[in-house]
Amino acid sequence: MSDFTSNFWSLYVAGIALVGIVACLLLLYFSGKAKAMTANDNTTGHVWDGDLREMNNPLPRWWVGLFLITIVFSLAYLALYPGLGNSAGQLAWTSVGQYEAEVAKANKELEPLYAKFAAMPPEEVAKDPQAMAIGDRLFMNNCAQCHGSDARGSKGFPNLTDNDWLHGGSHAKIQETLLNGRVGNMPPMAAAIGTPEDVRNLAQYVLSLSNSPHDSLKASLGKSKFGACAACHGGDGKGNQALGAPNLTDDIWLHGWGENAIVSMVTNGKVNQMPAQAGKLTEAQLHVLASYVWGLSNNPAKVASK
Amino acid sequence: MESPDPSSKFDNAPRKIIPIVPVLDGAPADSSEEGAWGELYQAHQKIYPRSVQGIFAKWRWGFVFLTQIIFYCLPWLEWGQRQAVLFDLGARRFYIFGIVLYPQDFIYLTGLLVISAFSLFLFTAIAGRLWCGFACPQTVYSEIFIWIERKIEGDRTARMRLDSQEMSLEKLVKKWYKHLIWIGFSIWTGFTFVGYFTPIRELGMEFFLGNMSSWEVFWVFFYGFATYGNAGFMREQVCKYMCPYARFQSAMFDKDTLIVTYDTERGEPRGSRSKKDNPVALNLGACVDCSLCVQVCPTGIDIRKGLQYECIGCGACADVCDTVMDKVGYARGLVKYSTEHAMQNHWTTAQTLRHVFRPRVLIYTGILLLVVAVLFGSLLNRKSFKVDVVRDRASLARIVSGGHIENVYRLQIMNAVEKRQHFKVTAEGMYDLKVMTDSEDLIVESTQSRWISIRLQVPYDSAMPGSYPVKFFIEATDDDQKVQDKLEEKSVFLIPR
Numbered sequence: 001m002s003d004f005t006s007n008f009w010s011l012y013v014a015g016i017a018l019v020g021i022v023a024c025l026l027l028l029y030f031s032g033k034a035k036a037m038t039a040n041d042n043t044t045g046h047v048w049d050g051d052l053r054e055m056n057n058p059l060p061r062w063w064v065g066l067f068l069i070t071i072v073f074s075l076a077y078l079a080l081y082p083g084l085g086n087s088a089g090q091l092a093w094t095s096v097g098q099y100e101a102e103v104a105k106a107n108k109e110l111e112p113l114y115a116k117f118a119a120m121p122p123e124e125v126a127k128d129p130q131a132m133a134i135g136d137r138l139f140m141n142n143c144a145q146c147h148g149s150d151a152r153g154s155k156g157f158p159n160l161t162d163n164d165w166l167h168g169g170s171h172a173k174i175q176e177t178l179l180n181g182r183v184g185n186m187p188p189m190a191a192a193i194g195t196p197e198d199v200r201n202l203a204q205y206v207l208s209l210s211n212s213p214h215d216s217l218k219a220s221l222g223k224s225k226f227g228a229c230a231a232c233h234g235g236d237g238k239g240n241q242a243l244g245a246p247n248l249t250d251d252i253w254l255h256g257w258g259e260n261a262i263v264s265m266v267t268n269g270k271v272n273q274m275p276a277q278a279g280k281l282t283e284a285q286l287h288v289l290a291s292y293v294w295g296l297s298n299n300p301a302k303v304a305s306k
Numbered sequence: 307m308e309s310p311d312p313s314s315k316f317d318n319a320p321r322k323i324i325p326i327v328p329v330l331d332g333a334p335a336d337s338s339e340e341g342a343w344g345e346l347y348q349a350h351q352k353i354y355p356r357s358v359q360g361i362f363a364k365w366r367w368g369f370v371f372l373t374q375i376i377f378y379c380l381p382w383l384e385w386g387q388r389q390a391v392l393f394d395l396g397a398r399r400f401y402i403f404g405i406v407l408y409p410q411d412f413i414y415l416t417g418l419l420v421i422s423a424f425s426l427f428l429f430t431a432i433a434g435r436l437w438c439g440f441a442c443p444q445t446v447y448s449e450i451f452i453w454i455e456r457k458i459e460g461d462r463t464a465r466m467r468l469d470s471q472e473m474s475l476e477k478l479v480k481k482w483y484k485h486l487i488w489i490g491f492s493i494w495t496g497f498t499f500v501g502y503f504t505p506i507r508e509l510g511m512e513f514f515l516g517n518m519s520s521w522e523v524f525w526v527f528f529y530g531f532a533t534y535g536n537a538g539f540m541r542e543q544v545c546k547y548m549c550p551y552a553r554f555q556s557a558m559f560d561k562d563t564l565i566v567t568y569d570t571e572r573g574e575p576r577g578s579r580s581k582k583d584n585p586v587a588l589n590l591g592a593c594v595d596c597s598l599c600v601q602v603c604p605t606g607i608d609i610r611k612g613l614q615y616e617c618i619g620c621g622a623c624a625d626v627c628d629t630v631m632d633k634v635g636y637a638r639g640l641v642k643y644s645t646e647h648a649m650q651n652h653w654t655t656a657q658t659l660r661h662v663f664r665p666r667v668l669i670y671t672g673i674l675l676l677v678v679a680v681l682f683g684s685l686l687n688r689k690s691f692k693v694d695v696v697r698d699r700a701s702l703a704r705i706v707s708g709g710h711i712e713n714v715y716r717l718q719i720m721n722a723v724e725k726r727q728h729f730k731v732t733a734e735g736m737y738d739l740k741v742m743t744d745s746e747d748l749i750v751e752s753t754q755s756r757w758i759s760i761r762l763q764v765p766y767d768s769a770m771p772g773s774y775p776v777k778f779f780i781e782a783t784d785d786d787q788k789v790q791d792k793l794e795e796k797s798v799f800l801i802p803r
Contacts, residue, residue, distance in 0.1 A: 031346050038344040045341075058348035060547055145700050150714050150759035154701035251707050 010085030114284035122171035126295030135292025163297040175290040181276035188269035192228045203262035209237045210251040353606040356462035360625025381501035417681040428670040433564040439620035447537035496530030542605040561646040562661040599623035690791040692720040710763040720755040727782045735776035771803040
C-alpha cells in the first residue's frame with residue numbers, strides 16, 4: 001500500500017472487508033427469521049424438469065454456530081494481523097520480522113557450535129565431520145556458483161583442489177581471500193614484447209616451461225622476450241603469490257591452454273576478480289569455510305568422504 | 307419483421323424450457339397434504355438408537371474388532387530393530403514392515419488411493435453404502451461410544467428417561483462416568499494415531515513422564531478431541547451434513563444395487579394386531595407397526611418411507627424386523643437387502659444376486675484388480691536404491707590437464723533398504739568416456755541419501771562442440787559384494803565451442 005499517497009485505497013479495502021463480514025452476519029440473522037413453506041413430504045413445491053422436486057432440509061443450528069465462529073475469527077484476525085487496509089495489526093507481524101526472528105533463533109542455536117569451531121585450529125576443523133558438513137553447505141551456497149560443486153572450478157575460476165595457489169594456500173591466506181576478495185591483474189604486454197611473431201614465440205616458450213607440447217625452435221626464440229614477464233612471474237616462471245602472479249611451469253591453465261590462449265592473455269591482458277565475502281558471512285563461518293577449502297587440497301581423504 | 311434484430315435469431319433455436327412452478331398462495335403445489343411454515347435452521351435432535359442383534363449387527367461388530375485391533379495394535383509391532391509401521395515425517399522415511407519408502411515413492415500412495423476409490427465404487431455399486439454402515443471410522447467409533455453409553459446409562463428408553471430427568475446425584479455420576487470413559491478412550495485413540503508418526507514406545511514413556519513435545523501433545527489431544535466430539539456427540543450429523551462420500555455414493559447406485567428395502571407390497575397396510583388375528587381378515591399387511599425399525603436407526607429415519615439420503619445401509623432395521631417377524635410368526639425379510647428391480651419384478655434371491663454381475667460391476671472389478679496387480683508388481687520390483695543425476699549448475703564444461711574435456715555431475719544416491727550399500731558408477735555414450743570419482747568405494751548407509759560428485763572426461767577434440775546424450779549405470783552391492791540392483795540414468799555431456 002506504500003505506493004499510494006492517499007489513504008483512500010486503504011479505507012476502501014478495509015471497508016469492503018468489514019462490510020463483507022457484516023453482510024455475512026446479516027444474512028445469517030435474516031435466514032434465521034425467514035421461513036419456507038414445506039409440505040408434509042418435506043418438499044417446498046418447487047419443481048424443475050417436470051419431476052425434480054426441491055426438498056427443504058434445514059441447516060443444523062450448530063452449523064450456524066460454525067459460521068459465527070468464522071466471523072469472530074475473522075474479526076480477531078483482522079485486529080491482530082495486517083489485513084484491514086494498511087493497518088499493521090495489534091501484533092505488528094510482518095513476514096520479514098518472522099524471517100529475521102527465525103534466523104536469529106537458528107543463529108542462537110548454532111552459536112555454541114561455531115564458538116567451538118572458532119576455537120579450534122584449522123587442521124582440527126578440517127578433520128571434524130560436523131564442521132566439514134557445515135563447510136560443504138557454505139561452499140555450495142556461496143562458492144559453488146563459480147568454483148563448481150566439486151570445487152574444481154572452470155575456465156577463469158580457479159580449481160581449489162589442486163594445491164596450486166595464486167595468492168597462497170595457508171589457512172590464513174585463504175581466509176584473507178574470502179574476507180577481502182582478490183583482484184588478479186594481467187596487463188596487456190604485447191607492446192612491451194614486440195611484434196605478433198615475438199608474442200607467438202613467447203607463447204611457445206611459456207608452453208615449454210611446463211613441458212607441454214611446443215615448438216622448441218620458436219620457444220628458444222621467445223625465451224629472450226620473457227624478461228618483460230619476469231617482473232611478476234619471476235625469472236624462472238614460477239610466479240609470485242604476493243602479487244597473485246600464477247606459476248607458469250605447472251601445466252595448470254586457468255585461462256585456457258595452448259598458443260592461442262596464451263597469445264590472447266599476453267595481448268589483451270585480463271582482470272579477474274574474486275568478490276569479498278566479508279559482509280555475507282560471519283567470522284566464524286569464514287573460519288569454517290576457510291578450513292573446508294584448505295582441507296580440499298591438504299587432506300584428500302576428507303575430500304573423498306564428501 | 308423485415309430486418310430482424312441479430313439477437314433474435316436465437317429465438318428460433320430449439321430451447322429447453324425448465325418450468326419453475328411457484329408456490330401459490332403459500333400452499334405447496336405438488337403435495338395433496340397440507341404444508342407448514344418451516345424454519346431454515348434446525349435444532350439438533352438427539353437420536354437414541356436402540357441396541358440390536360442380528361446378522362448385520364454381527365458383521366458390524368466383526369468389522370469394529372477387525373479395524374480397531376489393527377489400528378490399536380499395529381504401531382506396537384516390532385520389525386527388526388524398529389517399529390514395523392512408522393511414518394517418520396521429520397526424516398521423510400516411511401517404514402511399512404520390510405519396506406522403506408521415500409517421498410519419491412508418493413506414487414504408491416496414489417495407487418492406494420485409487421484402490422480405495424475403486425473399492426468404494428465397487429462395493430457401492432453392489433450393495434450401497436457398505437463402507438458407511440460397517441467399516442467407516444465414524445460408524446465404528448459411534449458404535450463403540452454407544453456401547454459404552456449403553457453399559458452405563460442403559461438402552462434407548464433408559465437413556466431417554468435419564469436425559470429428561472432433573473439433575474440428580476445418580477444422573478451426575480452416570481454422566482461423569484460415561485464422559486470419563488469416553489475421554490480416556492479418545493486420548494488412547496489420539497495417542498495411537500500419533501504413535502504411527504513417532505515411535506510409540508518412546509511416546510508412551512514421554513506420555514507418562516509428561517514430556518511429550520508440543521506438537522505431539524497437540525495431535526494426541528486434537529485427534530482425541532475429534533474422536534470424542536464426532537463419536538460422542540456429532541454421530542449421524544457427520545454423515546448427514548459433513549461427509550462428502552455420503553453425498554456422491556448415491557451417484558453409484560442403480561436399480562440393481564442392493565439397498566436396505568422395506569417390502570411395501572407385503573407390509574402395507576400396516577397396523578398392530580393380536581398374534582391370534584388373521585391379518586387377511588383384518589385387511590392388514592405384514593408390518594405390525596411396532597416402530598422398532600425407527601428406534602434402532604442410528605440416523606433416525608423410517609425405512610418404510612423408502613430409500614433416503616440419510617440411510618447409511620447398516621441393516622439395523624432389517625435385523626430388528628427379522629426378530630419381530632420371528633416373534634409374531636411371519637416370514638423374515640419384510641425389511642431386507644434387495645434391489646429396486648427385484649422389488650418391481652418379484653425376483654427370487656438367486657435372480658437378484660445374478661444381477662450383481664453387470665457391466666459396471668465387472669468394469670470396476672477389472673480396474674481394481676489391474677491397479678492392485680500393478681501396485682504390488684511395482685512394489686515387488688522396487689529397486690534397492692534411487693538415483694538422481696543433476697548436471698553441475700555452475701560449470702558448463704572445462705579443459706583439464708592431460709587434454710580432456712570434463713563435465714561435472716552431482717548424483718543423489720538414495721539407499722532404499724536397511725543395509726549399507728556400495729555403489730559403482732560407470733557411463734556410456736561417447737568415445738573414450740572416462741568416469742572420475744574422488745573415492746573408489748562409494749558407500750551410502752542404510753536408508754540414507756547422499757550427494758556425490760562425478761566427473762566425466764572425453765579426450766579433447768574427440769567430438770564436435772555440442773550436446774551429447776550419455777547414460778550413467780549405477781550398480782549397488784552389499785557388504786559381501788553381492789550385487790543388489792542396477793539402475794541407469796540419462797544425462798547430457800556438453801562440449802563448448
